[in-house]
Amino acid sequence: MDREMMDCTGxxxxxxxxxxxxxxxxxxxxxxxxxxERGYEGVSLTDLTEAMGINRPSLYAAFGNKEALFGKxxxxxxxxxxxxxxxxxxxxxxxxxxxxxxxxxxxMQKGNAHPKGCLHVINSVACGPEAEAVxxxxxxxxxxxxxxxxxxxxxxxxxxxxxPDAEPRAITAYVVAIMQxxxxxxxxxxxxxxLKSLIDTSLAMWPGYREQRR
Numbered sequence: 233m234d235r236e237m238m239d240c241t242g243x244x245x246x247x248x249x250x251x252x253x254x255x256x257x258x259x260x261x262x263x264x265x266x267x268x269e270r271g272y273e274g275v276s277l278t279d280l281t282e283a284m285g286i287n288r289p290s291l292y293a294a295f296g297n298k299e300a301l302f303g304k305x306x307x308x309x310x311x312x313x314x315x316x317x318x319x320x321x322x323x324x325x326x327x328x329x330x331x332x333x334x335x336x337x338x339x340m341q342k343g344n345a346h347p348k349g350c351l352h353v354i355n356s357v358a359c360g361p362e363a364e365a366v367x368x369x370x371x372x373x374x375x376x377x378x379x380x381x382x383x384x385x386x387x388x389x390x391x392x393x394x395x396p397d398a399e400p401r402a403i404t405a406y407v408v409a410i411m412q413x414x415x416x417x418x419x420x421x422x423x424x425x426x427l428k429s430l431i432d433t434s435l436a437m438w439p440g441y442r443e444q445r446r
Contacts, residue, residue, distance in 0.1 A: 256294055259284040259285070259286060259294070260295070260301075260304060260305060260308055261308070262283050262284045263280055263283070263284060263295075263301055263302075263304075263305050264305040264308050264309055264351075265346065265347060266279060266280060266283055267302055267305050267306075267351065268309070268346065268347040268349070268351045269347045272302055272362075272363045272366045273362060273363045275298075277291070277298055280298070280301065299365060299366060302366055303369065306351065306369070306370070306373070309351045310373070313340060313346070313351075316332065316333070316336030316339070317333065317336065317377060319332065320332035320333045320336060321380060321381070321384050325388070325393050326384070326385055326388035326389075326393050326394050326403075327435065327438050329381075329384055329385075329388075330403075330407050330434075330435065330438065331435055333381075333407055333411060334407070334410055334411060334414065334431045334434065334435065335431065337350075337410075337411040337414045337415060338414055338418075338424070338427050338428060338431060340415070340418075341414065341415070341418030341419075341422075341424070341427060342424060347419075349415050349416065349418060349419025350411075350412065350415030350416075350419075374408075378404050378405075378408060381404045381407065381408070382400045382401050382404045383400075385398070385400035385403050385404060386400040388400075394439055395439050398439045403439065406434075410430070410431070410434045413430065414427050414430065414431065417430070
């Protein structure tokens with residue numbers, strides 16, 4: 233053995249790991265697109281490795297198993313696509329909060345830069361044993377978001393921005409249902425005009441809105 237390869241104890245040091253030959257960020261973006269298009273259960277490890285251009289050992293070394301990769305893709309989706317949710321909560325009125333949320337959901341269905349539909353919605357209805365942990369993780373994230381929205385609507389009611397008999401949690405459920413409807417219909421091919429009409433109609437039914445316009 234080459235003496236230069238041996239340390240002072242006479243033993244050769246372990247070989248250095250080979251540097252990764254792929255772009256982690258790009259590989260994660262590819263995985264996100266697959267999960268978004270097909271859902272967790274619809275994507276196999278073979279699908280992932282072929283699309284990402286890596287082998288299974290490289291995927292495991294970089295991201296962990298498929299479930300861990302989905303978690304990282306979900307984080308990427310939240311940071312890149314759902315920033316409008318936090319901004320919406322800062323709107324001055326409850327109706328404007330809802331309007332920003334619904335228009336944000338609508339904007340995600342425009343163009344061809346990414347798949348239609350909603351990654352959260354697609355994977356929250358996953359039902360196979362393999363997807364149970366993933367479904368639980370998605371629903372847990374949604375619960376946090378719903379709680380934040382309910383808190384915002386509760387404050388609006390306390391400040392007189394919503395009628396005294398308005399139920400914040402029910403209003404949250406209403407807004408989330410419309411957002412999910414926009415995503416599902418967008419994924420099914422509904423036009424921008426149809427989705428906008430759905431949003432306009434929903435906002436016209438906002439608690440106390442008609443009275444405010446009189």
